[in-house]
Amino acid sequence: MPELPEVETTRRGIAPHLQDQRVDAVTVRQPRLRWPIPADLAQRLKGQTILAVKRRAKYLLLETAKGHLLIHLGMSGSLRILSAGTPAQKHDHLDLVLANGRLLRLTDPRRFGAVLWCEGEPLAHELLRSLGPEPLGSEFDPEHLYRATRGRKIPIKQCIMDNKVVVGVGNIYASESLFLAGIRPGIAAGRLSRARIETLHGCIRQVLAAAIEQGGTTLRDFVGGDGKPGYFAQQLNVYGREGEPCRVCGTAIRQIVQGQRSSWYCPHCQH
DNA sequence: CCCGATTCCTGTAGGC
């Protein structure tokens, strides 16, 4: 499930293969994703050279002189670099055939992902415009998180998963950050002290940075641009570990449901 | 504005 570390891992994997490459052909097999792939995508993109591969939140931005291709991996999407001519399989929805004889292929069984074309400033696109700060950027500082939590009654876990507060923190890393910070997921965001918010801020950055270093988390089928899985799953302390012993104190990890999402925590280490 | 519920989709796991 691509959260920010998986998207960043993907970006790093595919960028060297796409940089300065011309798109010779575009194949759309299944346009019905989260939103339809634009019918005129091939016409817009064909012949364009990819100038840069950037990321904002969980969106990948392929820059060309005419516009940007925005790609979101949803929860089951992955992008891979393959040899042109590699047979397509089920759920292979989009290919960009490159001048160097390779192709960029989007696979997404659950089709929660998106592929959109954007002319003009991509950060002004309606889907990107009102996103919160990057968790690893300087704009996301303790003071920002403190202000964003004041007066809010929602559980802190749901608060840090809110894209307007900070982007890129999904279910896995929210649970893991709260474990490291020693904070129970159900506590009202606004009731946390400044000191605890500062701790949490540091833990969010620490967890995301470590996950990127490990190439992301592969639970089922995530692979980077090179087809390899990520290794952060080995370092998960609470996510998906209901009933298993806490790695710190041995107490059984608990699972609760918040906002239609599972959360896990250690009842001894987190308060 | 704030918050909770619903929605999209399909592979997988668990129950019988």
Added chain:
DNA sequence: TGCCTACAGGAATCGG
């Protein structure tokens, strides 16, 4: 073995 159901999840959107 096979059918059926529940569940997973990012994030927009709707309703209160």
